[in-house]
Amino acid sequence: MSTNTTEKKWDRRSADTAERLAAASRYIGPGKQFKPEDTVALLEAVIHAGDRVNIEGNNQKQADFLAECLNKVDRSKIHDLHMVQSAVPLPVHLDLFENGIAKKLDFAFGGPQAARVATFIREGKLELGAIHTYLELFGRYFLDLTPKVSLICAYKADRQGNLYTGFNTEDTPTIVEATKFRQGIVIAQVNEIVDKLPRVDIPADWIDAVVQSPQPFFIEPLFTRDPALVTESQILLAMLCLKGIYAEYEVKRINHGIGFLTSAIELLLPTYGEELGLKGKACTHMILNPHPTMIPAIESGWVDTIHCFGGELGMEKYVAARPDVFFTGPDGTLRSNRAYAQTAGHYALDMFIGGTLQIDKYGNSSTATGTRVAGFGGAPNMGCDAKGRRHSTDAWLKVGKEMPSLDRQIGNMPRGKRLVVQGVETFGEGRAPVFVEELDAWKLAENANLDLPPVMIYGDDLTHVVTEEGIAYLNRCADIDARMAAIRAVAGYTDIGLQAKPDETRQLREAGIVKTPEDLGVDRSRADRSLLAARNIRDLVTWSGGLYNPPARFRNW
Amino acid sequence: MALNTLEFHLKIDEVTHSIDTPIHLGVVGSGDMEVLMEPKELEGAVSVRIVTPVAGFDELWKRVVEKFVSETLLGNVHLEINDNNATPAVVLLRLRQGFAEATGK
Numbered sequence: 001m002s003t004n005t006t007e008k009k010w011d012r013r014s015a016d017t018a019e020r021l022a023a024a025s026r027y028i029g030p031g032k033q034f035k036p037e038d039t040v041a042l043l044e045a046v047i048h049a050g051d052r053v054n055i056e057g058n059n060q061k062q063a064d065f066l067a068e069c070l071n072k073v074d075r076s077k078i079h080d081l082h083m084v085q086s087a088v089p090l091p092v093h094l095d096l097f098e099n100g101i102a103k104k105l106d107f108a109f110g111g112p113q114a115a116r117v118a119t120f121i122r123e124g125k126l127e128l129g130a131i132h133t134y135l136e137l138f139g140r141y142f143l144d145l146t147p148k149v150s151l152i153c154a155y156k157a158d159r160q161g162n163l164y165t166g167f168n169t170e171d172t173p174t175i176v177e178a179t180k181f182r183q184g185i186v187i188a189q190v191n192e193i194v195d196k197l198p199r200v201d202i203p204a205d206w207i208d209a210v211v212q213s214p215q216p217f218f219i220e221p222l223f224t225r226d227p228a229l230v231t232e233s234q235i236l237l238a239m240l241c242l243k244g245i246y247a248e249y250e251v252k253r254i255n256h257g258i259g260f261l262t263s264a265i266e267l268l269l270p271t272y273g274e275e276l277g278l279k280g281k282a283c284t285h286m287i288l289n290p291h292p293t294m295i296p297a298i299e300s301g302w303v304d305t306i307h308c309f310g311g312e313l314g315m316e317k318y319v320a321a322r323p324d325v326f327f328t329g330p331d332g333t334l335r336s337n338r339a340y341a342q343t344a345g346h347y348a349l350d351m352f353i354g355g356t357l358q359i360d361k362y363g364n365s366s367t368a369t370g371t372r373v374a375g376f377g378g379a380p381n382m383g384c385d386a387k388g389r390r391h392s393t394d395a396w397l398k399v400g401k402e403m404p405s406l407d408r409q410i411g412n413m414p415r416g417k418r419l420v421v422q423g424v425e426t427f428g429e430g431r432a433p434v435f436v437e438e439l440d441a442w443k444l445a446e447n448a449n450l451d452l453p454p455v456m457i458y459g460d461d462l463t464h465v466v467t468e469e470g471i472a473y474l475n476r477c478a479d480i481d482a483r484m485a486a487i488r489a490v491a492g493y494t495d496i497g498l499q500a501k502p503d504e505t506r507q508l509r510e511a512g513i514v515k516t517p518e519d520l521g522v523d524r525s526r527a528d529r530s531l532l533a534a535r536n537i538r539d540l541v542t543w544s545g546g547l548y549n550p551p552a553r554f555r556n557w
Numbered sequence: 558m559a560l561n562t563l564e565f566h567l568k569i570d571e572v573t574h575s576i577d578t579p580i581h582l583g584v585v586g587s588g589d590m591e592v593l594m595e596p597k598e599l600e601g602a603v604s605v606r607i608v609t610p611v612a613g614f615d616e617l618w619k620r621v622v623e624k625f626v627s628e629t630l631l632g633n634v635h636l637e638i639n640d641n642n643a644t645p646a647v648v649l650l651r652l653r654q655g656f657a658e659a660t661g662k
Contacts, residue, residue: 231588231589231647232647232650233644233646233647233650236646236650425644425645425646425647426644426645426646427617427644427645427646428644431611431614431617431644431645467646468646468649468650492645492646493617493620493621493624493645498620524650524653524654524657525653525654525657525658527650527654
């Protein structure tokens with residue numbers, strides 16, 4: 001036994017943080033406030049080369065001022081940062097790599113910068129850790145990717161440094177908890193500093209410094225779909241979904257993707273959905289940003305509960321006026337939270353329905369293209385069967401019962417399965433075929449040196465494909481050959497669809513594995529815009545009783 | 558934008574449907590198209606004229622219209638299509654809607 005009596009230190013992290021904060025203390029005043037002009041100097045004091053750093057930013061709010069300032073630090077001192085963050089949508093997120101300040105990236109969603117991510121990987125400017133789902137990345141914040149310094153974003157701070165993240169709380173609580181409770185440093189930018197907050201979303205002692213940014217943070221209405229742009233072919237697909245899936249399985253707990261097909265479904269609930277007698281039987285509980293196109297269904301009494309990943313510009317007053325439906329705080333405004341919404345999305349949903357750019361002949365689907373490392377955000381967590389799920393619902397059980405191959409995996413043990421539905425026209429934008437021999441994700445994996453082709457939804461999780469040709473009930477297929485045949489049967493005039501054999505398709509129809517609009521009794525001639533509960537943004541405002549306040553770009557009256 | 562014109566004839570063995578009066582359906586809005594279907598003595602054939610801003614998809618147009626003709630068993634009809642980037646799904650939807658209107662089926 002050693003006689004060395006030197007005590008082992010167990011608080012190196014907090015000691016290091018204390019040292020850094022001491023170096024920054026001359027910039028930080030009462031209420032933890034610092035001046036915008038001191039931001040670069042403050043970041044140089046609290047961030048060291050090689051640190052793991054998070055810049056908050058997702059769909060609705062961006063710590064853009066702090067990101068700009070990080071890009072101005074002295075790169076001879078601060079370099080090789082390891083960025084761990086949900087998304088990299090702003091040019092400055094990639095400028096950090098161009099300028100040698102950051103070296104490695106672990107993230108979930110690339111957005112508009114996706115092409116630069118791919119180029120930088122190829123040029124050796126960016127070392128990619130992994131492309132995650134949100135929950136996966138959040139999980140790693142609490143395991144092996146905890147940030148040392150997080151640059152976060154809130155609407156308001158009070159004079160003690162408490163924060164209000166409000167309507168667009170999104171990722172903030174997750175980032176702050178992981179960083180602060182592992183003795184890291186949290187710096188916040190806010191739009192304004194006030195005497196009294198509407199409510200406290202993040203307590204002051206979880207953050208270290210606050211700055212009022214020169215401009216409010218960047219925010220976009222990402223989830224607003226103008227009903228005026230919904231096409232009749234989307235309406236036909238929506239009718240097929242409602243009759244062949246929502247009614248067939250009576251699916252109550254749903255996440256809708258953000259494309260126009262699901263907007264069309266939302267706008268058909270009070271019309272065609274009501275005609276099918278689905279009110280109260282389907283679509284009662286949703287995980288969803290506050291989509292404006294949900295207003296008519298909410299007003300018609302379809303929806304019991306909506307929990308949100310984030311907010312949506314223009315929906316603030318409407319949501320506040322419907323607290324029976326949305327999760328709102330004691331102050332009356334929405335509290336979104338991506339981690340909880342994604343948890344519900346992963347474990348508690350009975351159906352995910354959305355679109356994609358490509359589906360291969362096996363049923364794997366991806367939005368990846370050959371030159372963009374975009375990631376999929378939260379879609380894969382909802383677009384999969386959660387293997388840890390242990391509660392049952394009728395829809396989940398029915399999908400499981402229909403699977404002829406279940407006994408080959410778990411014998412006589414009953415088990416359900418989530419509906420994972422991809423609704424697509426067989427040809428997408430620019431007449432690009434959606435059904436393909438091989439996903440572009442393979443090319444991307446080669447171009448960007450990825451370990452895996454980025455797949456949004458794997459074929460074994462996909463249960464239904466809906467196209468203008470009809471529905472393929474993949475969960476009813478006994479093996480991969482049957483699945484491929486069912487996919488071919490609804491793939492239209494794509495090269496995959498042209499391989500369909502008429503005899504085979506007829507047998508699949510007889511077996512109820514493929515259903516055409518005629519098989520389902522969906523009248524194509526009714527696929528008309530007059531079936532939409534709202535035909536333009538103005539109709540949505542009217543439905544909301546004037547509470548929905550659309551951003552200027554959506555106002556054409 | 559330069560427009561391409563595509564013209565072709567189709568003929569199937571068992572023509573069972575024709576139409577009595579011309580039908581006009583759809584609008585040349587973005588992502589959409591209009592179709593004019595008119596009765597025409599063509600010895601059972603269907604003549605097709607497509608005006609479209611899209612080039613390089615002649616085969617696809619033929620496949621889609623062929624499918625429509627073979628499933629409806631249509632003959633002695635002229636189809637005039639003015640396209641503005643409609644997808645095959647929209648094309649087929651419009652044609653089927655036109656056929657339903659013309660024949661009551």
